Structure formats: C-alpha cells, structure tokens
Amino acid sequence: MSDYPTLEKLFYSDSSSERVEHVKAEAERRLNNPASFRTGIELSSGELFLATPRELSLLNEKMLRAERKVSQLWRDLPGIARWAYLRSLIMDEIMFTNEMEGVHSSRRQIEEALESAEAKRPTKEAKRFREFASLYLELTDSNHVYPQTPADIRAIYDKVVADAIDDRDLPDGKLFRAGLVDVKSASQKTLHTGVGPESKIVEMIDRMIELVASPDIPQTYSAILSHFLFEYIHPFYDGNGRTGRYLLALYLSEPLSETTVLSLSRVIAENKSKYYKAFDVTERPMNHAEATFFVMQIIELIRLAQDSLIESIELKRMQLDAACACMGRLASECELTDMAVNVLFVMAQFHLFGAFSEASLKDIAGNLEVSTQTARRYLQELEGKGLIATVSRKPLKFVLSDKTVEALEMPAA
C-alpha cells in the first residue's frame, strides 16, 4: 500500500521513551487537521475520521481517470452487449459475495432468480436468491432510493438473506439483534465484537445513514466509511458481510459506474485477507479510529476492479469487431438473408458478453424488434444451415454452433 503511515506504525518506528505521547499528539493533529473529514461518530478507540494525505488524493485521481475509461468503453458497446454483460456482472457479484460467507450459489441459480425477479413471477425454484437478485437489479436503475431509517436497513437485510439464513440466526430484537455477536477468523479467533445493546445499534445505524447523506464529505469517502461503520456495528447475527457489501455497492453507485460497482465483490473475494486486514487495522486502539488506511485499501480494490473491467471489455470488444469483420464472408458462403445476419450479430454479442453464451427466443425477438414467430423463422434458417443449435426447449434458447464460432474467429464458450 502507500507510504502514509498508520499511527500504530509511527508508534513502533519511534524508539523514544515518549512514543505514547508522540502518537497521541499525532492522532490529535490528524483528527483536528482542517483537511480531515470528521464524522462525530464515537468508536471504542475514538472518533471515526479520515485524513486526506497526498497518497489518497493521488489514488482518488487514478480511480476517477479509470472510471472515465470504463464509462467510455461502456458507452461504445452495442446495447445488447451492454445488457448481457451487466447481467453477467450481477450474477458474479451475487455469487462472489455469497461465496465469501460460505453460501453456495451457482450462476444458473442466480440467472433463474434474475429472470424470476424481472418477470415479477416468482417460480418456486428461483425463490432462494430472487429478492437478493432484485436488489442488485434495482442498482442498475438510475433512480434508486437510499435507506432513510434503521427499518429500511432491516428491510434490505430481509431481502439479502431471504431463504438463505438459519432460523436461529434471524434477528431477535425489534429490528436488529438483541444479543452479542463476534466476527471470527477462519481459525475461530475473535476479530471484533459488534455493538450492543440494540438501542445503541439503532443509534449508530442512524448515524451511518446521516453520514452517507452528508453533503460535507465526498460520496466515495462516505460510502466507504459507512461500510466500515456497518461492519463495526455488525447489527445482525449473520448476513452482515452480504448486507454491508450490498449497501457499499448502493452508496458507491452514485459516484461510480454500475459496472465498477458490480465488479467489487469478486475483487474483494479474491483479496479477502487485505479486506479483513483493513477492518482490523482501523479497529486497533493505537490507530485512534483513523479510517484513512481503510478508505485507501477499498479504493485500491476499486482500482483492481476497474483494471480488470477495462481489460475484459477491451478484449471482448476486439473479439466482437473481429467477428463482425468475418460476418460478410460467412453470410455469402451460407447465402444468409440480412435478418439472419442480424440474428447472428445479436447472438455473437450474447456469446461474448453473456454469462452462458446463449440467447433466448424472447431476447432475440426483443432485440430485433420483431415478433417471436418472425424471429423463429430466422432461427430456423440458421439452424437448418448448422449455424446455431437449440440448447433448451423450455424456454427456447440457442447458441452459436462450433462452426459459426470458428468462422467468426471467436473464443469457444
């Protein structure tokens, strides 16, 4: 990470007999610096605050530049590619955030949950992650609403953990837990004890809601500080990680693009020890509730998410351009109608940008703005020529055949 030292590091690098006083004075200086962001929220080790060292400004600028690049690449993609990719990002986001907490969910299960959430018709099989999927779908909607009260946070939690929590872990207080909870490491060491009693939880959740709404602190910072605070409070017996990461995505979706925000859980899961360490460092009494390290660490994770997005979109874009360049030759070799070529173009986007490389009859008809009967005719033409294959009958879904994938110089699914 950066050269900006934590207070604890300053303590251990100071060999004088007054090192305790030195660090206390430095903590005061950092807290009272006019450039620092104070929250007024008291933790056991002091008032939660963020200093703004040069390292943070540099990191922030890198994040904003990368964000511009992500947005530019995104805007330049055809609509179907964007739609298919966004859905695959949602699937991964849910899968990784669940996986971090040992909750197993496959992409297929989440796809069914997404379809069920969109259709507003819950099927029994898709019920498990349906509510959670609908929350993430709402994130892609530009007019999402922030929770305004502790009861709103509880309502989000209910959707996050719906059907994916043991009854004995359900909240036993009015909104949150009545008893104590510890965050434990894999080896069962207690890393942190959540806030209690419930009245204190409610009070601190209220402060978190105020913090996020504050106009006096940049939103990226308040979103990240609120994530720390939510996990520090740990208002539930189970599901705090998943609920907290959803809230982080919700709050970050204002200053950052939905694509970046929907790529965070994967990076967090891949860097779990750094993520856990960021909490631990911030909670150490010697760091006097300074969250600078935490904010910088989360921004570094956001940077990793952006880099991997940029690399992935650029590669897929090149592959799509290459496929388009080969389309004319395939069309004349197979004597395809213009509409059949359009179907292939739609399917090439699903192949490259979708989670499963397949496209349903409904998706194809919708994207070509024709009836399903008309789309079916084009699909029959393509299937008759061995260019696509049916992979599912209910609902009707198609993939490009190996021959087409090869002719369009695309990677296999």
Ligand SMILES: Nc1ncnc2c1ncn2[C@@H]1O[C@H](COP(=O)(O)OP(=O)(O)OP(=O)(O)O)[C@@H](O)[C@H]1O
């Ligand atoms: N030292 C810490 N202090 C506070 N929160 C932490 C700390 N270390 C990790 N966390 C947060 O706690 C989450 C895990 O908490 P816990 O093991 O209690 O899981 P949980 O409440 O069961 O949540 P879920 O099942 O969704 O994770 C992590 O994902 C992280 O967000």
